[in-house]
Amino acid sequence: MIETLLDAIGQSAVGTFIAENAVAFPWIEVAHVLSIVVVFGSILLVDLRLMGVAGRDYPPLALSRTILPITWTAFVCAAITGALLFTSNPYGYFENTAFRAKMLLLVLAGLNMLVFHLLTMRGGRVNDGPGPLPVGARVAGLLSVSLWLAVIACGRWIGFTMAPF
Amino acid sequence: MDELLQGVVNWIDTLSVHATIRDAGWVVPAVQSIHIACVALVFTGALIVALRGLELAGGHWSLARWSRYFHGSTMAALWVLLATGLVMIVAEPERELMNWIFRTKMLLVVVTLLITIALGRRLRQRGADRPAGGGVRLVALLVVLLWIGVAMAGRWIAYAG
Numbered sequence: 001m002i003e004t005l006l007d008a009i010g011q012s013a014v015g016t017f018i019a020e021n022a023v024a025f026p027w028i029e030v031a032h033v034l035s036i037v038v039v040f041g042s043i044l045l046v047d048l049r050l051m052g053v054a055g056r057d058y059p060p061l062a063l064s065r066t067i068l069p070i071t072w073t074a075f076v077c078a079a080i081t082g083a084l085l086f087t088s089n090p091y092g093y094f095e096n097t098a099f100r101a102k103m104l105l106l107v108l109a110g111l112n113m114l115v116f117h118l119l120t121m122r123g124g125r126v127n128d129g130p131g132p133l134p135v136g137a138r139v140a141g142l143l144s145v146s147l148w149l150a151v152i153a154c155g156r157w158i159g160f161t162m163a164p165f
Numbered sequence: 166m167d168e169l170l171q172g173v174v175n176w177i178d179t180l181s182v183h184a185t186i187r188d189a190g191w192v193v194p195a196v197q198s199i200h201i202a203c204v205a206l207v208f209t210g211a212l213i214v215a216l217r218g219l220e221l222a223g224g225h226w227s228l229a230r231w232s233r234y235f236h237g238s239t240m241a242a243l244w245v246l247l248a249t250g251l252v253m254i255v256a257e258p259e260r261e262l263m264n265w266i267f268r269t270k271m272l273l274v275v276v277t278l279l280i281t282i283a284l285g286r287r288l289r290q291r292g293a294d295r296p297a298g299g300g301v302r303l304v305a306l307l308v309v310l311l312w313i314g315v316a317m318a319g320r321w322i323a324y325a326g
Contacts, residue, residue, distance in 0.1 A: 026320065026323075034313065036205075037205040038205070040202065041209025042213075055234060067213075070212070152198050152202055152205075156194045156198045
């Protein structure tokens with residue numbers, strides 16, 4: 001089942017083009033890295049506020065509202081470019097440990113964000129004013145920074161543990 | 166220029182630290198990860214300042230306040246970028262120093278840094294309530310585009326030379 005899917009992806013017009021074109025992979029990778037950079041940098045702003053490390057006079061919900069659209073836009077770009085890179089060598093990526101670890105970390109980062117939004121923010125436990133936030137918010141911020149740093153490291157390790165195509 | 170840099174490459178090749186970094190497979194990806202995380206700090210600072218200048222984000226703080234907020238982290242990240250960049254050069258001197266994209270990147274970095282520092286100084290001296298003029302917005306946007314150019318060149322070092 002999975003082999004059929006990987007074969008279909010690898011033999012698709014997009015996959016073949018990215019694997020065979022001399023400049024497609026590097027340009028898509030440039031866009032992918034830039035997108036990840038914006039995802040990490042923008043989410044770090046929110047995480048530092050949650051942890052109470054920086055920007056403590058910026059209302060946390062207002063900060064989330066102004067920064068997270070940037071994060072989500074960059075995340076969508078990262079997901080699209082990442083999927084395109086995957087099509088160039090689906091078997092190679094699928095069997096790569098760093099790639100699998102990156103995907104797992106992304107799921108964990110998403111779950112951390114979901115739990116934080118559902119339990120802490122929607123539960124009304126975050127006061128939208130200046131000053132420190134509850135322990136749950138600080139833990140969510142720390143987890144988020146750690147997970148995204150690990151995502152970047154795994155992304156880099158992919159490049160060192162397999163040929164792109 | 167090529168002869169001079171080839172001499173530097175040859176000298177680095179004789180250093181024991183070069184062999185140590187090259188032989189330890191984890192050093193370069195680890196250092197590159199730190200490098201990318203620091204690029205994120207610098208680039209996000211430039212991006213948010215530009216978006217605030219265009220009144221598209223961060224409206225609770227003035228442009229001057231955002232500029233002060235990012236000043237420390239940007240400066241710290243730039244020093245770490247220099248350090249991690251030097252480690253990458255020591256690890257693979259030929260790949261970096263003899264590569265025209267690397268040289269272009271360094272030139273872009275210098276130009277971008279000068280503009281970033283000048284813009285930061287000007288923004289931090291502004292009154293909190295003063296809206297950004299057209300010139301400031303344009304330069305803030307230019308800084309973002311220049312950092313994108315630097316990041317592009319950085320990734321292309323791996324593919325061309």
